[in-house]
Amino acid sequence: MAGRNPAYRMTTRPQHLFSVDVEDYFQVSAFEAIAPIATWDRFPTRVDTNTRRLLDLLAKHDARATFFTLGWVAERFPELVRDIARAGHEVASHSFWHRRVTTLTPEAFREDLRRSKAVLEAVTGEAITGYRAPSFSIVPGVEWAWEILVEEGFTYDSSAFPIVRPGYGNPGAPRDPYVIPTPSGPLHQYPLATASFGSMRLPGAGGGYLRMLPPALLHRAVREAAARGAPAMCYIHPWEIDPEQPRLAAGWLTRVRHYSGLATALPRLDALLASAAFTSVRDYRTSHAVAA
Numbered sequence: 001m002a003g004r005n006p007a008y009r010m011t012t013r014p015q016h017l018f019s020v021d022v023e024d025y026f027q028v029s030a031f032e033a034i035a036p037i038a039t040w041d042r043f044p045t046r047v048d049t050n051t052r053r054l055l056d057l058l059a060k061h062d063a064r065a066t067f068f069t070l071g072w073v074a075e076r077f078p079e080l081v082r083d084i085a086r087a088g089h090e091v092a093s094h095s096f097w098h099r100r101v102t103t104l105t106p107e108a109f110r111e112d113l114r115r116s117k118a119v120l121e122a123v124t125g126e127a128i129t130g131y132r133a134p135s136f137s138i139v140p141g142v143e144w145a146w147e148i149l150v151e152e153g154f155t156y157d158s159s160a161f162p163i164v165r166p167g168y169g170n171p172g173a174p175r176d177p178y179v180i181p182t183p184s185g186p187l188h189q190y191p192l193a194t195a196s197f198g199s200m201r202l203p204g205a206g207g208g209y210l211r212m213l214p215p216a217l218l219h220r221a222v223r224e225a226a227a228r229g230a231p232a233m234c235y236i237h238p239w240e241i242d243p244e245q246p247r248l249a250a251g252w253l254t255r256v257r258h259y260s261g262l263a264t265a266l267p268r269l270d271a272l273l274a275s276a277a278f279t280s281v282r283d284y285r286t287s288h289a290v291a292a
Contacts, residue, residue, distance in 0.1 A: 015287070016222055016232045017190060018278035019158065020054055021132065021207075022047065022069040022084075025239035025246070027098045029135040030254045037097055040072070046245055047073055048080050050238035055087055057266070061273040065089050066280040068132040068158070071096035071116035078123045085124045090280035092130030093117055093154075100137035101145050101159075109145055113152045130281055133159040136168035136192070147182040156188035156281060158233060163194055163203050175201070176230035188290065190281055193232035195221040206234040206272075211261025215268050222276050231284060234272065241266040 024047040026035040035043065051067075058065055067084045069091055074081045085091050096116040101109055113131070120128045131154050138145045138159040149157055157180075162173040173191050180187045192205035195217050203209045204221025218234070225232035239245055243262040250258070284290075 015277045015279050015284060016225065016234065017281055017284060018058070018063060018065040018273070019132070019233065019235040019281070020051070020065055020067045021094055021235060021237050022051055022067050022073055023094065023098055023237060023239070024073070025242070025258075026248065027070065027072075028237075028239075028258065029098070029100055029137075030258060031248055031250060034248055034250055037099075044246065045076070046242055047238050048077050050242050051080055051084070053241060053266075054236065054238060055084065055089075057270060057273065058089070058278075059087065060270075061278070063273050063278040064280045064283055065278065066092050066130060066158075066282065068092045068094035068130070069120060070094050070098055071119045072098070074116075074119050074123050081120070081123045085126060090130065090282040091120055091124050091126065091128065092132065092281070093120060093128055094132050095134050098134040100135050101133045101142050102137050102139065106144055106148060110148050110152065113148065113154075117152065117154075127153070129153065129155045131157050131159070133157075136161045136170075139168060139170050140172070146180050146187050147184050150182050150184040150187050154187070156190060156285070158190040158192070158281065160189050160191040161203065161205070162191050163201050165203070171201070176225070176228060188285075190231075190233050193218075193221040193225060193234055195224060205232075206236050206269075207240065208257055208261075210236065210268055210272070211240060211265045212257075215271065218268075218272060219275060222272075226276075232276075234278070236265070236269060241269070 026043045093116045096112050117128045136159050160170045160173040163169045164171045177190050194201040195204040204218045222232040
């Protein structure tokens with residue numbers, strides 16, 4: 001499954017994939033002990049404003065994206081989600097409650113999938129066929145999630161991060177899009193972008209790596225994917241462009257990871273979107289005739 005996928009053919013300017021994980025600052029997995037689900041409604045929300053800033057930036061570059069959106073967000077900000085769809089972007093699922101798949105039973109995972117899919121489809125009036133697990137948490141040991149995704153009407157997933165990292169790394173995964181066979185049918189996988197240095201793979205997809213690592217790493221990951229004839233999957237969270245967000249009383253390592261580089265994320269993202277052509281998974285699959 002590794003290597004170049006014949007479904008992806010080079011064009012004059014290779015298209016890459018951009019994605020937004022639509023969640024608020026207090027919903028990240030690292031804060032789950034100090035901001036449990038039962039307290040979410042007590043926090044001032046900033047996801048609407050920050051997501052609209054990303055919509056403006058994407059419009060500036062005539063880029064499209066897949067917005068992996070929490071059902072919780074869609075219930076509270078339906079007009080935001082409708083505006084994402086009206087702007088030509090794809091809306092996909094990021095779960096309902098942002099609970100890592102590694103903490104769920106198959107039954108609880110299915111229930112969360114159904115709830116998120118139902119609310120997103122009700123808001124957009126469109127079929128929701130894409131999924132990204134909170135914190136990329138479909139990892140070795142929870143492969144049962146793939147078949148459930150297919151059974152619940154999803155045709156692709158973008159949860160594989162082919163790096164060595166505690167918590168969500170999946171170093172055995174291919175770097176380029178591939179197909180996962182399940183007893184219920186195929187599931188297309190769009191892994192997060194990586195850069196290679198010899199035998200090492202380094203994360204070059206965005207998010208905290210965009211904020212805290214040299215920008216050249218992300219650009220290298222995009223160039224390497226283009227050279228292989230494959231799309232690079234990049235991502236950001238709305239809270240990552242918001243240096244004014246409230247500070248939560250987390251441990252020092254979590255604070256470093258969450259709050260570093262917030263002021264530099266937007267200009268770095270601007271430069272990335274200017275450097276290559278980006279589109280949504282849905283539009284990429286359509287233009288490259290990828291079968292469902």
